[in-house]
Amino acid sequence: MPDLRLVVIGAGIIGASTALALQRDGHRVTLIDREAPCAGASFGNAGAIVNASCTPSAMPGITIDALRMLCQPLSPLSIRPSYLYKILPWLIRFALESRRSRVTENARHLCALTKRSIAAWRELTIGTSLSALLREGGWLTVYESDRSFARSADSRALKDANDAHYEILSAADIRDLEPDLAPIFKHGIFSRESLWLSNPQRMVQGMVELLLSRGGTYRQFDVQSIDIDDQQIVLRNDSATLLADKLIIATGAWSKRLAKQCGDNVPLDTERGYHIMLASENSRLLSRPVMNAESSFALVPMKSGLRLTGQDELAGIDAAPDYRRIRRLLPEARRMLPAIQGHEESVWMGCRPSLPDSLPVIGFATRSKDVLYAFGHQHLGMTLGPATGLMIADLIAGRNDAVDLTLYGAERFTSVRAMLRSVCR
Numbered sequence: 082m083p084d085l086r087l088v089v090i091g092a093g094i095i096g097a098s099t100a101l102a103l104q105r106d107g108h109r110v111t112l113i114d115r116e117a118p119c120a121g122a123s124f125g126n127a128g129a130i131v132n133a134s135c136t137p138s139a140m141p142g143i144t145i146d147a148l149r150m151l152c153q154p155l156s157p158l159s160i161r162p163s164y165l166y167k168i169l170p171w172l173i174r175f176a177l178e179s180r181r182s183r184v185t186e187n188a189r190h191l192c193a194l195t196k197r198s199i200a201a202w203r204e205l206t207i208g209t210s211l212s213a214l215l216r217e218g219g220w221l222t223v224y225e226s227d228r229s230f231a232r233s234a235d236s237r238a239l240k241d242a243n244d245a246h247y248e249i250l251s252a253a254d255i256r257d258l259e260p261d262l263a264p265i266f267k268h269g270i271f272s273r274e275s276l277w278l279s280n281p282q283r284m285v286q287g288m289v290e291l292l293l294s295r296g297g298t299y300r301q302f303d304v305q306s307i308d309i310d311d312q313q314i315v316l317r318n319d320s321a322t323l324l325a326d327k328l329i330i331a332t333g334a335w336s337k338r339l340a341k342q343c344g345d346n347v348p349l350d351t352e353r354g355y356h357i358m359l360a361s362e363n364s365r366l367l368s369r370p371v372m373n374a375e376s377s378f379a380l381v382p383m384k385s386g387l388r389l390t391g392q393d394e395l396a397g398i399d400a401a402p403d404y405r406r407i408r409r410l411l412p413e414a415r416r417m418l419p420a421i422q423g424h425e426e427s428v429w430m431g432c433r434p435s436l437p438d439s440l441p442v443i444g445f446a447t448r449s450k451d452v453l454y455a456f457g458h459q460h461l462g463m464t465l466g467p468a469t470g471l472m473i474a475d476l477i478a479g480r481n482d483a484v485d486l487t488l489y490g491a492e493r494f495t496s497v498r499a500m501l502r503s504v505c506r
Contacts, residue, residue, distance in 0.1 A: 085326040085327055086108075086109050086324065088113060091335075091456070092117075094284070096455070097112065101288055104296075111298040112292060118289040122432055123281060126354065126431070130198055130278065133198075135191050141184060141235055142179070143179045159396075159406060187438050188242070193484050194469075198465060198467075202215060202466075221270075223417075224266060226375070227268075248273060250270070261367065277381065278383075281463060314452065333434040336442075336454070336456035340491065344447035344449075346495060349436055350436075351435065352460075354391070355404065358389075358425070359422075359424075363387035363423070364383060376391070378390065380418060386426060394406070398432055441457040441459070443490070444491065
C-alpha cells in the first residue's frame with residue numbers, strides 16, 4: 082500500500098516518530114499541529130526511555146495513598162477542587178484498575194510494549210545525527226528509609242513477573258554511582274538498560290527536520306472537524322481544508338475530542354506535570370537521571386541544565402499553571418544534591434494524556450479503518466514514541482506484529498459489557 086497520502090495530527094514525540102516510520106514505508110506524509118513541533122508534553126518531560134517499564138499508575142492501595150498525599154504539602158499529587166466533579170468518573174475507573182487482577186494484566190500489557198522501546202529507538206535513529214542525543218547510563222531511583230523501599234515491593238514483584246531487569250543497590254552502591262548525592266539514601270533501584278535524552282525538544286525537532294529533508298511536509302493546522310467517507314478524509318478548520326487517505330491522531334491530551342468525531346468515546350484525561358530548570362553547571366553533578374522516591378520527583382542532567390521534574394496535577398487542559406508546588410520541591414532537591422548552584426532559570430507545565438488503565442490507545446477508529454489512534458501514553462511518551470510509530474506503520478502495511486494490538490484499541494472502553502466483565506474479575 083505505497084504512496085498513500087498520510088496525515089499525522091500531533092507533532093510531539095508520538096506524532097513525529099509515527100511520521101518518520103510511515104515515511105520509511107514510502108508514504109507521502111504530512112505532519113500537522115496547531116503549534117510548532119514539540120510545543121506540548123514532549124518539550125518538558127524527563128526524557129525517560131525506560132526499558133521494560135511495567136508498573137501501572139493504578140496500583141493496589143492507590144486510593145488510600147492518594148487520599149493521604151492530598152493532605153501533604155509536598156505531595157506529588159494535587160486535584161483542583163473546581164475540577165473534581167469533572168474527573169470523578171475517571172477516578173472511579175482508575176480505582177477499579179487498582180485491583181490486583183487488573184494490575185497484573187495491565188502490567189503485562191504495558192511491558193509487552195515497553196520491552197521493545199530501546200530497540201525501536203535504535204531502529205528509528207540509526208544512521209542519523211539523532212542517535213547522538215541518546216544517553217546510556219540507566220535510571221536510578223533512591224530511597225531514604227526502609228519503609229519507603231518496602232512500599233516498592235508491589236512494583237518489584239511486577240518487574241520480576243514480567244522479566245524486567247533491575248538491580249537493588251545499597252547505600253555504598255549509590256555513592257559509587259552518584260558521589261554528589263547526599264549520603265541520606267539507604268536503598269536504590271537501578272534500571273541499567275534504560276536510556277535517557279539529553280535534550281527532548283531537540284530530539285523531536287530533529288525528527289521533524291529529518292522528515293522534511295526526506296520529502297515530508299509540516300503544516301501548522303488546527304483541526305476543528307474530521308469528515309470521513311469512502312474516498313477520503315477531510316480535515317477542516319476555520320480557513321482551510323486538508324485531504325488524506327489515512328489519518329493518524331497523535332494529539333496527546335487533546336485527542337479525546339478528535340477521537341469522539343471518529344466514533345470513540347475514550348476516557349482520556351490529563352495529568353499535568355511541571356519542571357524547573359536549574360543552571361547548566363549543575364548538569365555535571367549527576368551522571369544519569371535520579372528519582373527521589375520519597376517526594377516523587379526526578380533530577381535529570383540535560384544540555385540546557387539540571388531539570389527538576391515531577392508533580393501530578395489533575396486540573397484539566399485549560400486551567401492556568403500553578404507553580405507553587407513544584408517550587409516547594411527546590412529545598413528538597415538541594416537536600417538531595419547539596420552542590421546545586423544558583424536558582425530557578427525557567428519553569429514549565431505540560432499535559433500528560435492519561436487513561437485509567439495506564440495503557441495507550443493504539444489501533445483503528447471504530448468508524449473507519451482509515452483512521453488510527455496513537456495517544457494516551459501517560460508518563461511513557463518518550464519511552465514509547467518510536468515503538469508506537471513502528472506499530473502504526475505495521476498496522477497500515479498489514480504486517481504481522483509481535484504484540485496483540487487489539488489489547489490497546491479504543492474499543493476496550495466502548496463496550497458496557499466489557500466494562501462490567503472487568504469489574505467482576
